[in-house]
Amino acid sequence: MTPEATRPSAGQARRPSTLPKRVAAPSGSLYRMIWRWHFYAGILVAPTLLVVTITGALYIFRSEIENLAHADLRFVAPAGERAGAQAQVDAAVEAFPGRPPASIELPADPGRSSVVRLGEGRGALAVHVDPFRARPLGAIDPDRPGWTEAFFTTVLKIHRELLAGWPGRLVVELTVGWTILLLATGLYLWWPRRGGGPAGVWWARFRAKPYTVLRDLHTVLGFYLLAPVAVIAVSGLFYCLVWGEAFHRATRGRPEASGGGTPSTSAAVRGDPDPTPMPALSLDRIEALARARYPDRNLFITLPEPGSRTFSLSAGNDYDNSYGPFVSARFELDRRDGRMVSHSTLAEDERYWWHGWAYPLHVGSVLGPTTKVIWLVACLVLAAMPVTGLWMWWIRRPAGRAGFPRRPDRPVPRGLVAAIAALSLLLPVVGASILLILTGEAIVGVVRRALARQSPAPA
Template structure:
């Protein structure tokens, strides 16, 4: 046997070991950054899956009414009752989604606030008022997206989404069975042994990893940079509407998302304008607009944004759990003619795919089964994060962060960095954070090397 043959056998094993170290090192960095956010996202996301049920219990005093045998009052009468209780200008009326639900009127007060006024639709009295979008579930939603903490925090969430995908990809490589039986789909040892937490982390990760990637990708449309740019790219050349939707009507500068809650595909859609008639005709009024929306077949619980000027429109929009019933209709405020009528079927292929993902992400698409599955996934994510933290704490050397060692052959980083570069191009903020992390890692290693040489 030649010397070349003798030297060949350890080389592949060394290369595999070096690649493992490189992947392990970046998995550690990704976990260090992502896991605290994953816990917050999982807890708030799990609660938001049951938003309607929770709000109906917590806010039962303003959201629930007894069904009366008499018919409901007219929308204009309900709005008048709301404005009497909270002086100002009514800007939105939300139709009761069920017979046992209250009507909601959004009022812009003279001091600049937006108040949600809940009215009994049968008797017309006000059940209560709250600042607009201040229910428990709206609070949870804003905590989930870190919206309370400004645009920088929302950018961090976008970075977390990209790093989460990296975390799962590197985790699968580390989990991949290399001849071992335990710790692949079973948990070994007891809690006093470090292997218990390693196996718990690995097995949980492989079970929920695919769901985590799905949630990260379907959460990206709400992100500040990536989501906004993709939305603009998909709909930006047609006043924010999907290509092919008829928009040959006058358009205002107002966005649909400024007037009512809307789907992701229509966040940048512009609201059309009414052309006031020359004969001095008067507006049709809210009652006639609601009657027209009912005739057009909008799903119950739709919101009607009221015109605020002679060129405004009545905008009816509804986004129920059933994607096929999503719809927005803008009515001419003088003739009640639909200026623009668009549903889920009118979205482009990318819009339909993303809306389907978003609907599933929110636990709506497949009913209770969707909610229960994602609740279990959220629980798995918390367990994954906690077990990773405990494993790191138990394994780390004393007075050290326990960063996995650098590979002996630095060339193994080339392929890994190429993959990271592709991810950075797809998700720009994540790419920028990867460069920052790489620079910090390099700087720390050089400082440590300098300190070691000085000590020697």
């Protein structure tokens, strides 16, 4: 063909090509091995990952939704000085007689109501009281919860255990572990290589064919949200059944958790009833002493039994809406003189010292609304990943065949074997599943070879 034949005719504008350049995927055996594991890991966790991410996304804004649903109970208009804790307890008891007062929660935020709990245990009635007017605003009965309480209780139960008890918790832990493996293999598959441009790596090619658009959305969004998804997954391990218990056993006895707070006195001094009469400080005085020590934290005061020598208290920041870690301290004050009897912080707790950082990192409250929105987007994108992955496989599968990736002929590199072994040690549930998969694959291979030997040779 001559140059004249390819030159545009007069009046015909020369248009730059808008078609994306296709860069062939690397053909190395390592790339195919990792892509194969990525594919099968996605199929393995797709159903559960969809459930866990959707329920997690719903739970992120639980406190905001409950605040909207119960705004008349939770929020007040500040006016003058706050009433004492005793006056608020008395107002709650008068409004809802028949149940003994058990505790009172006094928020640091002047725009929030106090909560007096009447009755014991999980069946206690939560009475919201205006702290400035000592006026009950209403109550939430756990035996007849509102739609928000019932909804989020169910959402959390699905998120943690799929409504299946400890077997469900194992399945969720398996999903979390394989998700971490998906992130690692996905990062390797995304990694820019020679011969490829920025399109499809740093941004999606929306004018390309459907498969290319799906592939770009899958990889590009996955890369940009890799960090928050990794934080969500790793922090979720602390609440898993096997990994959480193993982590507790591995860190038991660390110096920071061996009783760094004020040592507790004997049980007789701390809380057992004293048969001899004694003068006791009022609840308002105990509140003042605790507030002087923790002016910017929410106070939770457990009302003592008659004759008990101590008040049990805790002080912490807002559990769901604080910036940074959740901090909490538990302490006891002597009823006679307000002396500190014992004191410990969450960071000193032998079992749950990690909770102060793990929870806000997991639910996205660590930097307030900003990270909550990012975490919400990350959950939704993570939920879409199995969908786009399976969609791509469906589009590209050969006619009449499943199109699953075959096992490479070359042996697995030692580095990859070492990485899988290390991952199996760090994530024991994933390690057990990998062992089962490899065992099943070996059995299938033996059966196939046996059948091939028994089949008659072609004439």
